[in-house]
Structure formats: C-alpha cells, structure tokens
Amino acid sequence: MDLLWSLLSITCLFLQLEGCTRVIKPNTVVVDVDMTLSTPSPCRNVMLQCGEHGPSVYWQKEKQKIGKGSELTIHVDDFPDAGNFTCHNDNGDILNHTLVLIQVTKNDRGEYPKQILQEISDQIYVKCETKNHSGVFECSWNLNMNRNTVQILVEAHRSNSSISCTVHDQDKSRAVCHELTYCPFQEELEKVGFNLHAIDGPRFENYSSEFFLADIVKPEKVQIHKKDEGDKKVVVSWEYPQSWDHPHSYFPLTFEVKALKNKHNCDHEVCSDPRTPNHKLPHKGSYHFFTEETSLQLNHSTKKYVFCVRAKDMYCNSPWSEWSAICSKKLRIKKQRNENRDRKKNS
Secondary structure (H helix, E strand, C coil), X not given: CHHHHHHHHHHHHHHHHHCXXXXXECCEEEEEEECCCCCCCHHHEEEEECCCCCCCCEEEECCEEEEECCEEEEECCCHXXXXXXXXXXXXXXXXXXXXXXXXXXXXXXXXCCCCCECCCECCECCEEEECCCCCEEEEECCECCCCCCEEEEEEEECCCCCEEEEECCCCCCEEEEEECCCCCCCCCCCCEEEEEEEEECCEEEEEEEEECHHHHECCCCCEEEEEEEECCEEEEEEECCCCCCCCCCCCXXXXXXXXXXXXXXXXXXXXXXXXXXXXXXXXXXXXXXXXXXXXEEECCCCCCCEEEXXXXXXXXXXXXXXXXXXXXXXXXXXXXXXXXXXXXXXC
C-alpha cells in the first residue's frame, strides 16, 4: 500500500507541476477543468497506479470494468469522467482505490464558479470570528447543497504554529479551530490561512481566506443592569462579557451607547454629542456616545427610553458585538407589580 501511494503521489506531483492536478488527501485527486475549452488538454490525463501486480489486474468505475493492467490512464473533461476508480485481483478483491474529483476553473459564469456554498457577500463564502484573544476561533458558512451529500474538509495554518480544526458533526456549516501556541500578549506578524474543501459527488470546490486573529475579535453581548434610584433617576450599567480576556486594563473595550425614544430599535441612527458631560441624558430627544465607562444616568425616568449597548476591542479594527437592549419603562412596571404583590401579601 505504501509503494502504491508513493507511485500515485509521484504521478500527481508531476501533473501538479502542469497546474491542473493535485492530491488533497490520500487516494483523492482533484483535476482542474476549464469548461469553456473545446480542445482536449493533455494536462487532464490522470495515471492511476495499482502497485506491483500482474497484468491480470483489472479496473472498475462504479462496478463497471474499464481496463486491465497495473496502470490506467483516464482523461477527465467533465463530471461523468470523474468518480471512484478501483483495481481488483483475479478474485475480485479490491487492491486499491482512487477518487477523482473535478474543480471547474472557468465556465460561462466566469472564473472558479462556486455552487456548493452560498455567497455571504461579494466573493466571500466563509466568515471567521473569535470572541476573545484565546486563540480559539470559529468559521461558518452556508451550504447550497444537501448537507447529507456534502463532505467538508477544513484546515488552518500559520508558520511555526499548530492549529487544529474540527467541523461540526451535525450541520456541517461551521468549524472550531484552536491555535495551541497563540499568545495574546504578542503582536501577530503573520496571518492565519484558512482553507475549506467542499466535495459534492464528483464536484470539488476550494474556499480560502487569510486574517489576523486580532481583526476577527467580536466580543459577546454585554450584560445590562438597571437601578431605580428614586427622584426620577435611573442608572443603567453594563459589564464586560464573561468570556472577555483578563485583565480588562490590558484588554479594554470601547462601548457604543444609545438611549432611544419613540420605540426605535438599536440600529436607529443618532447623532453623537461628545460635549454632554457625565453621560447624563438630556431633557429631550435620543442620545448617542462612545465611552470606556460602564454606566449611564437618566434624569427623566418618566420618559420611555430604550438603552442599547455594544462593545468592541479598543485597539483593534475588529467587529462590534451584537446590541444589548433594555427598556426604562419596563423597570417601573416591574417595580409597580412587585409593590402590588407585596401589598396583597401584607393584607
């Protein structure tokens, strides 16, 4: 078996120099095919080896005999030419197998048309994020095909570093990776390379991206608390996510805060007013600011406000967390209900 694999690898290495054939894992060969070309290309010839066996060896594809001898040369032009090839001895025993796949490099849709994964945005199919600086990150994607027929292979790499990745067993739409040697206190000098191989029948597609972990840090949602201090004052405070790195003084967050009237949602745009001192809410209108602090005082609690807070790493050009929201009016309703309940118990 080792000799057989060595022979197959040597053959494919030669073809890889031609730029159209490569081995992606043992017994699996990918052939790049330009579907717009009408003339055959010798680069599409794939030689399969069965090892040091006699001329009685025969080959099958999908249980149909297609040739004899220890070597078989196939020509791959389209998907029907690909598939699983097996060589057998006189007794019909399988001696080896090779899965031949096709990656379309060009067709009437353009360069490297994709079908297995859905496009998230312009030419982006895979999205990677991490919730802190631990070296653990998650990549996700959306499948166009039936997930039961699709095989997903992923790997991540960075020089002089060990990164392990595991695809989720159930939905096949995300993978968790861990860079074991990652140090959050050191500057990243090289990007992480992430590669995803998607296989659906004879179709093969490759998706890749590069990024610094610092650029994909997206904190989890912050926790918001309210406290009614009486005299028409409400203090809203928020906390760092529990998953965020310690110490916070070394990994500070910037918070974006909105106090919105008239039942607006958190995506409602509000002009910032950095001149307002102590982040006290003005008498009228909505309010928006950025801060390192973790509290806000509202002096007019008779008004209904929706408070929205989200966070991002202060020193990195990375994504904001999802919005956390709380309503000031609900606080007073809940307080009134508690007071009514206590009166009923006392009576």
